[in-house]
Amino acid sequence: MEFPGTWMTESQSMVYRVVPKCACSSIGQIMYYSDNGTYYDGDIHDSTSGMHKWSQAESRAPIEQGIRARQGVTFTCVRNPYSRILSSFFDKIAGIQRNGKRYRGNLVPQLIQRYGIEVGSPDDNFDFDQIKSFRRFLLFARDTIRFRRPMDPDIHWSAMSGHISTFIVNGGRYDQIFFTEKFNDGMQKVLDAAETPVAIRADEVPKFNESEGHGPKRAHKVSDYFDDLSRHLVWEIYKRDFKLFRYDFDDPDNKMPLGEVDLDEVHAKLSR
Structure with a gap:
């Protein structure tokens, strides 16, 4: 089983399928903090310890084990296309x-x-x-x-549904998919469902935007x-992204989703 783009806390409390440009820096830092009691000093994408990543060979067996066991909360995050x-x-x-x-x-x-x-x-x-x-x-x-x-x-610009589907096709299943536009609410629901070694609240997390200020x-x-x-x-x-994740194609200025994600629909349509 292959799970590219997947991060998991060492405690196996959370499993996250990274979708670029969808608050992944903040999510990674929250996961890191929930195990270690401190944020990673630098860009979380550069970390090589303190959290499992599929890109690190030594993390692959624990990640596959965690996904099979379904002990932690498995989730991802999406954004208006x-x-x-x-x-x-x-x-x-x-x-x-x-x-x-x-x-x-x-x-x-x-x-x-x-x-x-x-x-x-x-x-x-x-x-x-x-x-x-x-x-x-x-x-x-x-x-x-x-x-x-x-x-x-x-x-960074390939469709979100493509990233998210690899996890499903290879045997994973999401417990939650939330919106970048409702980040605190969505991330808090993940944290509420996870048994983290260190308590953390989404609305108290500093802003992590690694691309800000460079352009x-x-x-x-x-x-x-x-x-x-x-x-x-x-x-x-991005037709499939708009439809699956309920975003408003007709009004580009309306960044908010028009409804909640139907997890059963996502798994059915992205499993093939």
Whole structure:
């Protein structure tokens, strides 16, 4: 059984399938704290101890055992597709990464050349046409997901349902799926159901946003970035995300879900 993108507390109290750009830094820090009584000093994605991760070979057997035993709370978190793809653009394409470099080396220069994207720089205070560049990035994202060119799709803009389905297909089952937009309520329900060695409340957790402050701020409301063609591309890429997780496709400015997630429907539709 393979469970890529899965994190688990060492106490097996919580099992989490990571979905990039959906509060994963905050969730990871909460899980870390619930076992260790302190937050990880740095980006939780860089931790190599204090929490099990599928990417660490020594963690794979405990994670598989924990999932089979179903002792802990198994969960994941989702986000409005409009907001998520915008966040991916501003963080991974327009932003500077923690190491002071652009994301994935030559990716941004390739996008500038092939798609005519502009991203600005810290030297010009990221002065560029955000709307035009985002729409061109969206075309690139569609090409990677639909045609796998000029590269395979990146985890930060591939569909949430794709990430979430690998856990189900390989034998896992979610106890809870909650919304980034209702983070405190959703995370607290997970914590209430989990037997954690250290008590922690979701509404007392500091904000962990590892991408903040490394790039341009969004200058317009969400709907301004999505003309008719952009919305067509978003539907082409994220149709299943909108439907399964109850987000409002018709109003990009309404970030809130229209209803709760039906776990039985998610498992039925993502198991094949």
